[in-house]
Amino acid sequence: KQEVTQIPAALSVPEGENLVLNCSFTDSAIYNLQWFRQDPGKGLTSLLLIQSSQREQTSGRLNASLDKSSGRSTLYIAASQPGDSATYLCAVLYGNNRLAFGKGNQVVVIP
Amino acid sequence: GAVVSQHPSWVICKSGTSVKIECRSLDFQATTMFWYRQFPKQSLMLMATSNEGSKATYEQGVEKDKFLINHASLTLSTLTVTSAHPEDSSFYICSARTGQGQETQYFGPGTRLLVL
Numbered sequence: 001k002q003e004v005t006q007i008p009a010a011l012s013v014p015e016g017e018n019l020v021l022n023c024s025f026t027d028s029a030i031y032n033l034q035w036f037r038q039d040p041g042k043g044l045t046s047l048l049l050i051q052s053s054q055r056e057q058t059s060g061r062l063n064a065s066l067d068k069s070s071g072r073s074t075l076y077i078a079a080s081q082p083g084d085s086a087t088y089l090c091a092v093l094y095g096n097n098r099l100a101f102g103k104g105n106q107v108v109v110i111p
Numbered sequence: 112g113a114v115v116s117q118h119p120s121w122v123i124c125k126s127g128t129s130v131k132i133e134c135r136s137l138d139f140q141a142t143t144m145f146w147y148r149q150f151p152k153q154s155l156m157l158m159a160t161s162n163e164g165s166k167a168t169y170e171q172g173v174e175k176d177k178f179l180i181n182h183a184s185l186t187l188s189t190l191t192v193t194s195a196h197p198e199d200s201s202f203y204i205c206s207a208r209t210g211q212g213q214e215t216q217y218f219g220p221g222t223r224l225l226v227l
């Protein structure tokens with residue numbers, strides 16, 4: 001079964017600290033992995049997409065790594081800000097063209 | 112570019128009525144569209160995949176007669192929740208992609224459905 005797990009489910013950090021969000025997947029036969037941001041009651045905003053042949057992607061304060069062999073990805077958010085408070089979703093595109101989502105990491109950055 | 116819209120953004124209806132949700136790709140042609148459902152604090156669950164001009168493929172456990180999907184054009188897909196019940200209350204999100212391969216899916220803003 002193609003499962004995606006995100007740990008921790010929720011976390012709170014003081015402003016300025018770095019955030020580390022973890023995603024694990026059970027089937028390593030992936031095409032790509034994507035991190036999204038979702039604000040309460042809103043749709044998805046794509047943050048970073050890592051192809052299966054890549055090890056990491058960076059955009060501003062965000063860095064996502066991918067270790068396909070161990071079935072893990074990590075999203076780093078440097079110097080967190082209150083505006084980073086949201087739920088972060090990890091999604092894996094598998095060979096059967098299915099996009100499997102984790103339940104998300106709910107983040108609160110405390111001013 | 113690659114903008115997907117949904118309408119309405121939220122809807123409240125009485126139990127037993129039907130509700131139609133539209134998903135549009137505004138600046139690209141979407142060969143394939145997807146419908147997801149998200150319950151509170153849960154992940155997005157794929158309900159069905161639709162290719163333009165053909166019948167939708169439903170995931171296991173999703174009733175095709177209850178959730179009618181029409182993908183009549185390359186820019187529009189509709190999801191109709193027939194005879195809605197309170198347990199159908201959820202957040203429905205569509206996505207669209209240009210091909211049938213591993214292209215990126217672009218997500219709509221979602222529709223919040225509340226059935227009283």
